[in-house]
Amino acid sequence: MRAVVAAGTGGPEVLSVGEVADPTPGPGEVVVDVVATAVNRADTLQRQGFYPPPPGASEVIGLECSGRVSALGEGVEGWSVGDEVCALLAGGGYAERVAVPVGQVMPVPSGVSLVEAAALPEVAATVWSNVFMTAHLAKGERFLVHGGAGGIGTMAIQLAAARGAEVYATGGSPEKLELCRTLGATRAISYRDEDFVEVLEEAGGADVVLDNMGAKYLGRNVAALATGGRLVIIGMQGGAKGELDINALLRKRASVTATSLRARPRDEKAAICCGVVENVWPLVSSGQVRPIVENTMPLEDVARAHALMDEGGHSGKIVLTL
Ligand SMILES: NC(=O)c1ccc[n+]([C@@H]2O[C@H](COP(=O)([O-])OP(=O)(O)OC[C@H]3O[C@@H](n4cnc5c(N)ncnc54)[C@H](OP(=O)(O)O)[C@@H]3O)[C@@H](O)[C@H]2O)c1
DSSP: OEEEEESSSSSGGGEEEEEOOOOOOOTTEEEEEEEEEEEOHHHHHHHTTSSOOOTTSOSSOOSEEEEEEEEEOTTOOSOOTTOEEEEEOSSOOSBSEEEEEGGGEEEOOTTSOHHHHTTSHHHHHHHIIIIIIITOOOTTOEEEESSTTSHHHHHHHHHHHHTTOEEEEEESSHHHHHHHHHHTOSEEEETTTSOHHHHHHHHTOEEEEEESSGGGGHHHHHHHEEEEEEEEEOOOTTOSOOOOOHHHHHHHTOEEEEOOSTTSOHHHHHHHHHHHHHHTHHHHHTTSSOOOEEEEEEGGGHHHHHHHHHHTOOOSEEEEEO
16 A cells, blocks of 8 residues: 655654555454545654654554554454544554554544544543543633644634633744634733743633643743643653652642653553543534644655645644545
8 A cells, every 4th residue: 555654763854655564453443445544743753753653553654543444453343444534643644554553543523524634533532531530620620722723723722712712822923823813812921921820820720731841841830820720741842850849739739741642552542532522622513623634645756745844834633635
């Protein structure tokens, strides 16, 4: 089958479309004929050699896809050949076909095209699991998301606003800040010209912070928390090792959590996908939460798609079609 192959590790130019062996479905897996996949920041790290696939996962990059079920492994129930689906993957999405554990296969929400559906699994599962299952963001609480105009950020703003939270989002340019407001942020904060700690302190503190920056923002994120606040770290764009002021955490009775979706066992991913289908898909079907896809390009343009993400000029998701 056609798939994205890498000529070593490095810049976007190492990626091209080549030939690899077809996947076969193991017990409890289905094969999906991929119609579209989407680019995640983690894919750019894998390309550079910093984020190897977990044991047993495909060497092909790609954490999500949409398409049609084309084969069923032993013991699979509930899906038929030809069903239109989207799926959360541990890898292998940048290819014509991918084998997926059945618990990570989800229906396409109504009102969304099969191509757009490729942009949903990774961001929906990440935001649902971290902001709602782990940090329990509740109606009326104040929520801060960093990088509100990115893939994760555009989902986080919409989902938190749809569930009744007051949303604050950071962004790097006037266009990105405007997008954050359009998607439901009450206050968009320039991370270049403003101090998000000051803004949040003035508002009474954030009950939940979803952070992509890691070390660089650790102290300031704790400072921005309200009493009882929950900081959830999902990215290390600003480094992995920081200093934590435990006294500040004690005084606020606050918590810091960090998770990685890709490394979680299959049963946890299945539980997260169940939660997404139950809680997020109805909001997508009603139009309250939309896939934000700014760029759609053919799989052959994978190097251009990665260059776009490396430059950071994109908003929302970049989708690759097959
Ligand atoms: N742990 C997990 O399970 C998991 C799962 C998925 C994603 N992630 C992580 O989540 C993050 C976002 O992923 P993505 O795929 O959505 O990538 P993305 O679309 O490239 O988004 C990256 C975001 O980082 C923002 N950013 C850059 N510098 C910043 C700064 N100084 N302060 C605040 N924000 C800044 C960008 O904002 P501007 O564009 O406005 O500059 C952009 O919105 C990545 O770190 C990724 O590794 C983690």
